[in-house]
Amino acid sequence: MSSTTNPPTHHTSTIGAIGAPSRRNTELALLVFAVVIPVFAYANVGLAINDEVPAGLLSYGIGLGLLAGIGHLAVRKFAPYADPLLLPLATLLNGLGLVAIWRLDQSKLLQQIGQAGGKATNQLIYTAMGIALFIAVLVFLKDHRTLQRYTYISMAGALFLLLLPLVPGLGADITYGAKIWIQVGSFTIQPGEFAKIVLAVFFAGYLMVKRDALALASRRFMGLYLPRGRDLGPIIVVWMISILILVFETDLGTSLLFFGMFVIMLYVATERTSWIVFGLLMSAAGAVGVASFEPHVKTRVQAWLDPMREYTLSREGVQDGIVHSEQAMQALWAFGSGGTLGTGWGQGHSELIRFAANSDFILATFGEELGLAGIMAILLIYGLIVERGVRTALAARDPFGKLLAVGLSGAFALQVFVVAGGVMGLIPLTGMTMPFLAYGGSSVIANWALIGVLIRISDTARRPAPAPAPSPDAEMTQVVRPS
Amino acid sequence: MSELTLTVMRLGFLAVLWLFVIVAVQVIRSDLFGTRVTQRGSRREAARPQQAARQAAPPQQRGQQGGGRQRRNAPSKLVVSEGTLTGTTVALQGQTITLGRAHDSTIVLDDDYASSRHARIYPDRDGQWIVEDLGSTNGTYLDRTRLTTPTPIPLGAPIRIGKTVIELRK
Numbered sequence: 001m002s003s004t005t006n007p008p009t010h011h012t013s014t015i016g017a018i019g020a021p022s023r024r025n026t027e028l029a030l031l032v033f034a035v036v037i038p039v040f041a042y043a044n045v046g047l048a049i050n051d052e053v054p055a056g057l058l059s060y061g062i063g064l065g066l067l068a069g070i071g072h073l074a075v076r077k078f079a080p081y082a083d084p085l086l087l088p089l090a091t092l093l094n095g096l097g098l099v100a101i102w103r104l105d106q107s108k109l110l111q112q113i114g115q116a117g118g119k120a121t122n123q124l125i126y127t128a129m130g131i132a133l134f135i136a137v138l139v140f141l142k143d144h145r146t147l148q149r150y151t152y153i154s155m156a157g158a159l160f161l162l163l164l165p166l167v168p169g170l171g172a173d174i175t176y177g178a179k180i181w182i183q184v185g186s187f188t189i190q191p192g193e194f195a196k197i198v199l200a201v202f203f204a205g206y207l208m209v210k211r212d213a214l215a216l217a218s219r220r221f222m223g224l225y226l227p228r229g230r231d232l233g234p235i236i237v238v239w240m241i242s243i244l245i246l247v248f249e250t251d252l253g254t255s256l257l258f259f260g261m262f263v264i265m266l267y268v269a270t271e272r273t274s275w276i277v278f279g280l281l282m283s284a285a286g287a288v289g290v291a292s293f294e295p296h297v298k299t300r301v302q303a304w305l306d307p308m309r310e311y312t313l314s315r316e317g318v319q320d321g322i323v324h325s326e327q328a329m330q331a332l333w334a335f336g337s338g339g340t341l342g343t344g345w346g347q348g349h350s351e352l353i354r355f356a357a358n359s360d361f362i363l364a365t366f367g368e369e370l371g372l373a374g375i376m377a378i379l380l381i382y383g384l385i386v387e388r389g390v391r392t393a394l395a396a397r398d399p400f401g402k403l404l405a406v407g408l409s410g411a412f413a414l415q416v417f418v419v420a421g422g423v424m425g426l427i428p429l430t431g432m433t434m435p436f437l438a439y440g441g442s443s444v445i446a447n448w449a450l451i452g453v454l455i456r457i458s459d460t461a462r463r464p465a466p467a468p469a470p471s472p473d474a475e476m477t478q479v480v481r482p483s
Numbered sequence: 484m485s486e487l488t489l490t491v492m493r494l495g496f497l498a499v500l501w502l503f504v505i506v507a508v509q510v511i512r513s514d515l516f517g518t519r520v521t522q523r524g525s526r527r528e529a530a531r532p533q534q535a536a537r538q539a540a541p542p543q544q545r546g547q548q549g550g551g552r553q554r555r556n557a558p559s560k561l562v563v564s565e566g567t568l569t570g571t572t573v574a575l576q577g578q579t580i581t582l583g584r585a586h587d588s589t590i591v592l593d594d595d596y597a598s599s600r601h602a603r604i605y606p607d608r609d610g611q612w613i614v615e616d617l618g619s620t621n622g623t624y625l626d627r628t629r630l631t632t633p634t635p636i637p638l639g640a641p642i643r644i645g646k647t648v649i650e651l652r653k
Contacts, residue, residue, distance in 0.1 A: 023510075026510055030503075030506065030507065030510065033503055033506065034503065036499075037500060037503060040495075040496060040499060041496060044493075047488070047489070047492065048489055048492075084514075088507070089507065092503065341493065341494065342493065342497070343493075344489050344490070344492065344493035344496075345492075347489070370497065371497075374496075374500060377497070377503075381503075384504070384508070384511070387511070388511075477595070477596065477599070477620040477621065478595045479620055480621045
């Protein structure tokens with residue numbers, strides 16, 4: 001909304017309300033910064049482990065810089081008013097993830113058990129695919145409101161994606177416990193990562209239509225608005241589905257993510273605290289209920305309550321039909337030996353976590369080598385991404401965009417919480433990946449798409465509004481009639 | 484690699500990482516204050532958000548350019564001395580002040596005899612304040628003469644717009 005004051009003379013100043021500078025140059029500067037930091041870290045790892053600047057430094061730096069540059073040019077062209085922080089923040093996390101994966105690639109121990117070696121190159125390819133999808137979102141999604149048309153198709157699509165791992169023959173038969181992968185050729189894909197975005201589209205479209213019924217038809221009881229029984233329908237359906245995921249795919253993370261995302265969006269759409277209370281109660285009941293009879297989930301809970309016992313059982317090689325793992329304890333030790341300032345890049349021993357050290361447990365590597373100071377910075381960067389998402393939601397002018405932005409950033413925040421909390425022993429461990437940091441194609445690609453959608457919404461939200469229509473109170477000026 | 488180098492790199496990396504976070508927060512901070520003033524003159528100064536005195540406050544925020552050069556004997560404020568807005572003052576800091584019924588005017592006149600964009604008051608290159616009629620229906624009067632061209636405003640001279648009278652004071 002720019003109100004220009006009259007024709008230009010020497011001292012005219014243009015006073016624009018809620019400024020809509022495009023901030024693209026800010027983004028570029030931050031992006032350069034965000035590429036330089038991982039390159040520095042990369043050199044640091046090489047110097048610490050091999051005593052020399054790694055040979056791939058230049059190609060790695062150019063690769064990351066090129067990807068970030070292409071992303072930036074796409075934003076400049078297709079979303080010129082987008083938020084200046086989202087792209088650099090995501091690039092930095094992705095770059096740091098690449099460095100950490102490369103650092104674990106150097107570990108002899110992990111190479112022996114086939115958990116490392118060449119993973120960084122793969123991850124760089126996944127990043128390229130992620131950036132490609134990010135650009136595709138910007139190019140083909142001209143206006144996020146078109147997604148609103150596909151509300152119920154998205155619901156079907158999301159359910160399809162969620163149920164894919166359960167299809168016999170398609171679901172990857174891996175001994176990881178959770179059944180959230182599918183096998184296509186030689187690739188394993190985690191459809192849940194993509195379902196997250198599609199589901200947010202459905203929830204946003206659905207709640208936008210139903211919010212009034214959910215918000216207004218309620219009775220007040222003890223300071224809480226109790227919804228009518230029939231309005232509880234949707235939340236119960238989503239709850240049932242997430243419980244089913246928990247039971248059949250034995251994955252607490254995915255289940256928590258979807259239900260949590262729905263509750264967050266429900267709360268934002270209706271402004272009723274009661275939904276949060278209901279949501280917390282229902283998820284607690286569901287989690288406790290399932291954990292009491294599902295053996296895999298039960299093991300996870302036991303490992304959470306007493307990681308040292310699991311560690312000992314695993315060391316002793318106890319065979320009681322349950323896979324015991326020393327990961328949880330090793331991760332805690334990794335954080336502990338990192339201390340406040342960390343051991344420095346390449347000087348920790350996070351490879352002792354062995355299995356999934358570069359995916360689910362990558363945060364432990366950061367915790368050990370960068371210490372509390374580094375982990376705090378990384379969590380803050382995640383926080384900033386979420387903050388920009390919520391800020392985008394606040395600035396968005398249409399309810400669908402608001403809900404979608406809140407849903408996506410809420411899902412992102414929940415995922416970070418679930419993974420970081422799991423690795424740090426705050427909540428039971430789940431099979432999810434740290435967005436951008438962890439090794440894994442689906443996660444990187446899906447999260448770049450998520451950032452793409454957020455950038456599209458923020459572009460629409462921050463774009464200067466078209467000139468306001470002539471003011472309705474612009475009545476005729478009365479003319480002074482000399483009497 | 485020597486222990487010292489690695490320690491320096493370790494701490495240096497953490498410092499750089501935190502610097503990035505701080506820079507990012509600074510960008511957010513500059514994004515929060517939504518007003519922006521683009522100075523089209525030769526000198527550019529930092530914009531300082533300041534609430535302009537308006538009666539019928541439109542929902543937008545507004546910024547004014549701060550810290551203008553002040554000469555001796557130069558007026559420092561604009562005072563409304565007659566009309567519904569009597570008592571309103573606007574600090575003169577080198578910004579253009581628009582007067583009229585339009586919602587985006589600096590001083591929104593609730594006056595049937597004022598035009599939507601009635602007049603504006605701005606400093607010329609030397610810092611002398613000028614009043615200019617913007618083709619209003621009923622005209623702008625400086626003292627008793629109706630303005631036809633942009634005219635310098637003497638200190639304390641009444642400018643009449645409809646039923647409103649304003650003047651510049653020290």
